[in-house]
Amino acid sequence: MTDWAGHPAVASTTEAAGPGRPSAGLAPLGAHGTPGQVLALIRAQGDVTRAELVGRTGLSRATIGARLESLQRAGLVAAAETATTSRGRPPSRFRFRHEGGVLLIADAGATGVRLAVTDLAGTVLRQSRHSIDIASGPEPWLGEVLSAFGGLLGSAGLGASDVRGIGLALPGPVDSAAGMVVSPPIMTGWDRYPIRAFLGAHFSCPVVVENDANAMAIGEHRLSHPDVSSMLMLKLATGIGAGLITGGVIFRGADGAAGDIGHIQVVVPEEGDPPLCRCGNRGCIEAYAGGWALVRDLRDAGRYVDSVHDAARLVAAGDPVATTLLRRAGRIVGIALSDAVSLLNPEVVVVGGELAVAEDHLFAGIRESVYARSLPLATRRLQILPAVQREMAGVSGLVTALCDHLYDASRIDALMTAAASSPSSASAD
Ligand SMILES: [Zn+2]
Structure with a gap:
């Protein structure tokens, strides 16, 4: 079995299994092709030509052109660098715009936390480790993490407006839909604490909260056992x-x-x-x-x-x-x-x-x-x-969980529809 670019499908799945990149095996293959689905294909594949997208989705060239244009306008897709050849102009290639913002990642244990600033494909730009006791309570703990994030962003020449999402792993039972810890045995004061509201006062972006072992499982699975x-x-x-x-x-x-x-x-x-x-x-x-x-x-x-x-x-x-x-x-x-x-x-x-x-x-x-x-x-x-993945498994898993949420096809489609009806805010942040 080969994929649409002529590569063995299994190899392309392995190649695509970066932390912030969906497994190519999960990419939509049918003759559909909303902007969100086209973006998922581009993220899974690395970079693609217009003709490859037409072949893969079954959509017309004109529709693919419109999808690419709206994704580029939203800052999600960019033209990929192509080397010119002696035989003339190579076909335009398109890629996910992984540099279009950053993710903040905090992978916490009981007594310490690993922080990272990554690009939107999960490449770590800055990272640090801090000793903070989770039992100090949510406000002191989150306050220290926020200030450390500020330092990391500053050292990379970035600010709060560059942040597209925050991923947080905590050592307790997590209701990930609500973004809360529920009745944790050791995390004093964290029971049902509104983590998203606290972080939302500083960053206007989605926040994903995971249990620490789940984050490790996602990271080890995606990167080592896809x-x-x-x-x-x-x-x-x-x-x-x-x-x-x-x-x-x-x-x-x-x-x-x-x-x-x-x-x-x-x-x-x-x-x-x-x-x-x-x-x-x-x-x-x-x-x-x-x-x-x-x-x-x-x-x-x-x-x-x-x-x-x-x-x-x-x-x-x-x-x-x-x-x-x-x-x-x-x-x-x-x-x-x-x-x-x-x-x-x-x-x-x-x-x-x-x-x-x-x-x-x-x-x-x-x-x-x-x-x-x-x-x-x-x-x-x-x-x-x-x-x-050792100590980076949690970070990788959080990037994956966060990107799965941020670039979920139906979420992207909803954002694109909202942006189309309000052209001044055409952004999928
Ligand atoms: Zn027990």
Whole structure:
């Protein structure tokens, strides 16, 4: 099977799988072609000629011309640079105008946040990392993030008017439709806090809020496993979370709470009384194996550790107590993971997060439980792999989620219709 440009379709899907670029396999292929659908094709493909768009959509040359003109007027598409050849003028090519603004990305953990300013295709222009405790509450936390964003924008010679969208990942249960955190176990003061309204006072652009493990799952899937239909991303950090990809897209469940694996309770007879979790229950896997529990157990064993970061460093340095505890953590996480594997039968389980270090010990523990407890059919083709994108997975996933929203074909069509009826505001920002 080849695509319309004569390339193998699979290769073009892989090529197109940048963070802010839709998978070409998802691009509309039928004989339709609203401006939003034409834009989706152009974003997926990189750059295209008018004739290629005509061939792909089945629309007339005149209609494609009108679509391209309106997309160019809205600042979404530009003529691509073409090299002149000795055989005359090459056909005009068109591309997505990725330089037509920037995205602000904040990928938060419990104690720190990674910030990035990217172009509209997800290329990182500026980035930084800050230690901010999420439990300081939404206003101090968001205030610090806003001021750091201001610094990053300023250093790139940009301002608030250049920002087209904001993506925020938070370590708690997120109702992504409402853009709110709901009853988080650790995020004091964040319950139903109106994040979009706070950011909207400073930036007039869409805001996408995601759970941190979901953002990682989207990033790892799009960039490292784009052809995998069913994937489970396990994030091991201060807390433990999971993001599920089914049918190639993130699975959120009815209310956005899917994947909250850290608070599944397990019985581990050899561990004695189940430990108390931050959520108030006993025996959650996070209370045995989360970063905060590892810090607790390392201190009990006489190691001086102040933070999850210290614990991860001890593990990476091969400290015998720390590596033994990590293998035990892997075994206990593997108990809940084996249930998830039995229920969902994923093709790939990706393990990432700050504690996904010393992979030998961690993965040995995880595999020990998963292969002992899941049925052979569910594990026959199962791969358990370390995260490839590492600390940038969340940023990549947020760019993807944000671009999926910003450049959704029906959203673009609605904006174009509004712009057409009000020519003075012909912009799809
Ligand atoms: Zn719990």
